[in-house]
Amino acid sequence: MNRKRIVIVGLGLIGGSLAIQLNEKGLASRITGVDANPDHANKALELGLVDEILPLEQAIKQSDVVILAIPVDNLVKILPLVLDQVEQQIVIDLGSTKSLLLHSVDNHPKRGRYVASHPMWGTEHSGPAAAVRGAFENKAVIICNAEGSDEDAVAWTKGMFDKIGMHLLEMDAVAHDLHAAYVSHISHITSFALANTVLEKEKEDDAIFELASAGFESTVRLAKSNPSMWVPIFMQNKENILDVLNEHIAQLRKFKSCLEKENWEYLTELIEGANKIRRILK
Amino acid sequence: MNRKRIVIVGLGLIGGSLAIQLNEKGLASRITGVDANPDHANKALELGLVDEILPLEQAIKQSDVVILAIPVDNLVKILPLVLDQVEQQIVIDLGSTKSLLLHSVDNHPKRGRYVASHPMWGTEHSGPAAAVRGAFENKAVIICNAEGSDEDAVAWTKGMFDKIGMHLLEMDAVAHDLHAAYVSHISHITSFALANTVLEKEKEDDAIFELASAGFESTVRLAKSNPSMWVPIFMQNKENILDVLNEHIAQLRKFKSCLEKENWEYLTELIEGANKIRRILK
Numbered sequence: 018m019n020r021k022r023i024v025i026v027g028l029g030l031i032g033g034s035l036a037i038q039l040n041e042k043g044l045a046s047r048i049t050g051v052d053a054n055p056d057h058a059n060k061a062l063e064l065g066l067v068d069e070i071l072p073l074e075q076a077i078k079q080s081d082v083v084i085l086a087i088p089v090d091n092l093v094k095i096l097p098l099v100l101d102q103v104e105q106q107i108v109i110d111l112g113s114t115k116s117l118l119l120h121s122v123d124n125h126p127k128r129g130r131y132v133a134s135h136p137m138w139g140t141e142h143s144g145p146a147a148a149v150r151g152a153f154e155n156k157a158v159i160i161c162n163a164e165g166s167d168e169d170a171v172a173w174t175k176g177m178f179d180k181i182g183m184h185l186l187e188m189d190a191v192a193h194d195l196h197a198a199y200v201s202h203i204s205h206i207t208s209f210a211l212a213n214t215v216l217e218k219e220k221e222d223d224a225i226f227e228l229a230s231a232g233f234e235s236t237v238r239l240a241k242s243n244p245s246m247w248v249p250i251f252m253q254n255k256e257n258i259l260d261v262l263n264e265h266i267a268q269l270r271k272f273k274s275c276l277e278k279e280n281w282e283y284l285t286e287l288i289e290g291a292n293k294i295r296r297i298l299k
Numbered sequence: 300m301n302r303k304r305i306v307i308v309g310l311g312l313i314g315g316s317l318a319i320q321l322n323e324k325g326l327a328s329r330i331t332g333v334d335a336n337p338d339h340a341n342k343a344l345e346l347g348l349v350d351e352i353l354p355l356e357q358a359i360k361q362s363d364v365v366i367l368a369i370p371v372d373n374l375v376k377i378l379p380l381v382l383d384q385v386e387q388q389i390v391i392d393l394g395s396t397k398s399l400l401l402h403s404v405d406n407h408p409k410r411g412r413y414v415a416s417h418p419m420w421g422t423e424h425s426g427p428a429a430a431v432r433g434a435f436e437n438k439a440v441i442i443c444n445a446e447g448s449d450e451d452a453v454a455w456t457k458g459m460f461d462k463i464g465m466h467l468l469e470m471d472a473v474a475h476d477l478h479a480a481y482v483s484h485i486s487h488i489t490s491f492a493l494a495n496t497v498l499e500k501e502k503e504d505d506a507i508f509e510l511a512s513a514g515f516e517s518t519v520r521l522a523k524s525n526p527s528m529w530v531p532i533f534m535q536n537k538e539n540i541l542d543v544l545n546e547h548i549a550q551l552r553k554f555k556s557c558l559e560k561e562n563w564e565y566l567t568e569l570i571e572g573a574n575k576i577r578r579i580l581k
Contacts, residue, residue: 137512200510204518210550212573228482230419236486244570268492288526291494
């Protein structure tokens with residue numbers, strides 16, 4: 018693949034980690050950073066994630082590819098404005114929800130230049146200093162509604178994700194948002210709620226925190242995630258997340274009922290059922 | 300510390316991992332394994348975790364220290380029988396619940412030889428083949444009701460846990476079981492329930508499993524845990540776990556209510572509250 022002049026809008030965990038990969042895999046001839054937060058912009062420059070910082074409009078003009086790595090509420094506002102300024106550039110977003118975003122550019126004359134994508138990678142940290150080497154590798158990336166994108170734009174986008182080690186899936190935005198609720202969004206809600214459960218208790222007794230086990234850490238790690246990223250995801254994917262959350266509360270009630278009724282046989286069955294997750298998680 | 304002749308009863312993940320550490324830290328002159336499951340016994344011998352396999356009674360006679368690494372339902376049955384056979388040996392258990400177990404030997408004439416402990420380490424895997432090098436290091440271990448144990452027994456037990464890199468805490472069994480419900484047992488219930496939530500959905504559509512993200516994996520990892528270990532823990536710690544589970548369901552309902560009412564301000568507050576878990580988890 019020829020090296021491209023790439024703009025990354027949003028120099029946080031995702032944008033910063035992608036910048037490292039684009040550099041390491043030889044995909045960029047130059048990376049221009051855009052960030053509304055001057056501290057993030059300066060930090061990204063200082064860390065060598067990007068070669069220069071420019072205002073959005075100027076950055077787009079001098080680019081071949083524009084990658085949007087910002088929270089999904091800002092995406093919905095900025096994507097149409099970016100497409101307004103595009104000639105032949107490819108525009109790619111990396112957001113965690115897709116239906117509303119694709120709807121916002123359905124009838125845009127430059128819709129073809131846009132490729133909707135969701136790389137299934139992240140950590141609970143945020144900001145350019147959280148960027149990590151080797152991110153995205155061996156994870157899935159979903160490209161949504163590719164039939165609305167120009168062939169050359171989809172081809173380059175797929176090539177880029179392939180080069181950084183991701184495996185490609187395609188689906189429509191509605192299916193994406195449903196599945197993302199199950200394999201990502203609900204995990205964040207359970208972690209946030211578990212953290213609050215324990216922090217509520219901690220008011221009474223500090224000792225429990227000396228005891229935090231690796232298992233606890235694993236289930237509650239995502240509770241460190243940033244509300245400015247996650248509240249917009251929950252807003253946009255409200256209906257799917259409510260469906261999953263209702264199902265999850267119903268599943269928890271089964272455990273509760275087993276304990277209350279001392280139904281150890283059914284409790285064993287519930288756990289054996291849960292063990293089938295081994296089929297999916299190695 | 301002088302090397303001791305150590306018996307490990309139960310050659311699974313915990314017993315096997317402890318055997319590796321006892322060998323590596325030079326704490327044992329000989330490790331004798333005892334396991335009701337001949338496959339586990341043979342595997343432990345084959346892996347070099349133990350030097351020999353003997354029946355329980357014979358193993359106790361030839362030992363200085365007996366360590367019980369078996370599920371908590373068996374612990375309650377076997378601990379009094381082991382103490383019946385003990386002269387000056389030290390007996391240590393590694394179980395995840397403590398109140399019922401300590402109650403079972405309250406009036407035992409050899410109660411002083413017994414030290415109740417709970418090392419806060421484990422993985423979702425089980426059996427001797429799951430034993431890992433470096434286990435327990437930098438984790439907490441709780442010693443309960445040490446005032447009922449002989450001084451020499453407590454001193455050696457503390458020395459052993461210190462040598463394998465654990466930091467020591469002491470508390471009474473009632474406090475232990477409450478705290479363990481919050482920092483360990485509830486995490487397993489939420490993971491089991493989350494696995495069942497997603498597996499329930501998967502009946503309808505297989506695609507979601509190609510998407511499982513690192514975040515999902517983190518929150519659902521514990522769902523692979525063995526029911527023969529966990530059902531007895533849930534039985535013995537039922538009241539505490541029900542308290543935590545009720546609180547957790549109440550916390551999840553707050554998230555549900557925010558979504559239903561589109562109360563994004565309160566949702567942001569809930570997440571900011573959860574972020575305070577950073578204080579505990581680095």
